[in-house]
Amino acid sequence: MTNPIPTEKTPPDEAPRFAELAGQVVVVTGGTRGIGLGIVRLLARSGARLMITGRKAHRLERVADELAKLGAEFETRVSDVADRDASRRLVDETLAAFGTIDALVANAQSYINVKPLLEITPEDFDLVLDTGPRGTLWLMQAVVPAMQARGRGRIVTFGSSMGQTGAPGYGPYSAAKEAVRSLTRTAAREWGRFGITVNCICPASASHRLPTNLDGDDPRARAFAAMYKDHPLGRDGDPLADIAPVVAFLLSDASQYLTGQTLMVDGGGILRA
Template identity: 45%
Template sequence: MSGLQDRVAIVTGGGQGLGLGIARALAMDGTNLVLTGRTEAKLRNAQNTLEALGVRVLVVPGDTRRRADAENAVALAIEHFGRIDALVNNAQSSTPGVPLEDVTDENWRETLESGLYGTLYFMQAVLPHMKRQQGGRIVNFASRTGIEGTQGFAPYAAAKEGIRGLSRVAAREWGAHGVTINVVCPAALTPSADAYLEANPTERARYLSEIAVGRFGDPEKDIGRVVAFLCSESAGYVTGQTINVDGGQSML
């Protein structure tokens, strides 16, 4: 038993790609879901897919760059389900492949606000409810681009390293309330990642050559299963950690 049955998780950016894969993995364990994202049509499609797995799904369109949208999603989750057991901060916008010297204010703001700021907004919004429950799980997302300093990813790397620092502070401050916070660095072949690698075939070959197990990860079966564990009762003694789920692309 994973300890997820009848629990409730919020997944930001849950209408597609990695977020949808994670939502599917949580649904397979019986977790009811709150999906947020900017495109309602994608969220509704995801809702139909996930409800077919036997869980309840609440769709709350919104933009992680706005604190009010995070607070609204959390308030509606409480109104609908009465509790929030897990938060998965997956949403992130970025413009890859831009040299640092060419990064614009727009690039910078969109990337940091959607990822770092959005992560903060949702964490702060769920905390009072998790404190009242005396427990909760938060899973945030970072990237090897920040850890290793990948060229062409300056705003993304900065946002992801900011999320790692934020997560460690929260883990220390919120542990007494039974709230754990961990970070996953994934390597999965999502539609957006596939589009980037299709446009940069030499990068595809290089990335694949670096992965020890010799394949790209699957959003549900590889990344989602690890997130589901971190959201479960079994992970109550794991907090403040960065976990690379990348087939051995990065080894610390």
């Protein structure tokens, strides 16, 4: 199978801006690459004030250079989402820098190599659970008191369509992402009365992770090729043009009556599962 033929697609530079988000303080974890970077770019263009995290300082510096040229208001921190104390410090430092927190985009997630269930080690499972559901929960615990005090908050978490399709080779990752979806529902129920909405986005494949050769025989290429067989839009998702605008909608007042939900931001790919 060849790479999917792009269908209708907004060029990333023409991705919409969301004026309503101007001035809002948003914590974006894993904002240095891929989907997180697309979200950071859209929010910065929309005038949001950002706290951006990642593990690698040099990647944060690259993002900082780009945002400084845009005139964006932001802070960056090296912070591991698996470290609960670090997440608390991150939120304290965000409040110290900006005075408030409107939203959390819990995007960061560490990956393990694709491998069959029979070969999975405890360390493999720990990594995806520590950075997926546990990391998401530590951050939610850290931001929610400030949101509760204001009576408004927006939290966006990240699952994966692979959690629902059971892609071979992705067992621990898929389980971790399904645990994030489950936590999202509980969080929505526990914090809805405080004006906090919590929703989960499930991408399927964003451009930067698509194998270059879908005809290849490695398990990753096979999983992606299967995903694009009979895929409605027939293409992967662009972090800035396709996924970030849905995050922006979830941060806005337009989504105020939506909580505890999973939005499949996958070009309809889940329909062929």
